[in-house]
Amino acid sequence: MTARLILEPPALTDLSDVLAWYKQTRLGLESEFRLCLEEVIERITRYPEAYPIVTRRLRRALLSRFLYGIFFLSERSRIRVVAILHASRDPREWCRRDS
Numbered sequence: 001m002t003a004r005l006i007l008e009p010p011a012l013t014d015l016s017d018v019l020a021w022y023k024q025t026r027l028g029l030e031s032e033f034r035l036c037l038e039e040v041i042e043r044i045t046r047y048p049e050a051y052p053i054v055t056r057r058l059r060r061a062l063l064s065r066f067l068y069g070i071f072f073l074s075e076r077s078r079i080r081v082v083a084i085l086h087a088s089r090d091p092r093e094w095c096r097r098d099s
Contacts, residue, residue: 004078005078008082011083011084018033018068018086033066033068036064036066037068040061041070044061057073058082059071059073067088068084068086069084069087
């Protein structure tokens with residue numbers, strides 16, 4: 001059984017920001033990011049425990065082509081995505097979301 005995935009409001013804001021950035025950067029890059037993100041989200045929902053814990057309970061899945069991480073909490077029947085951040089961001093940003 002795959003877990004239900006929930007994008008928390010801060011992660012939705014992160015996603016909106018990154019999509020806007022890639023849309024401005026090059027035609028089609030936004031769509032390529034979306035496809036890569038969807039692939040990783042599919043894997044997260046099937047195998048959440050396969051990803052390393054980076055803080056107390058927060059796990060991180062890296063996108064293969066883009067330098068972004070999806071930070072999530074794996075709970076019984078759901079997965080809560082709390083951040084979608086570039087790898088160069090200050091780790092304190094995603095650590096604050098581990099609640």
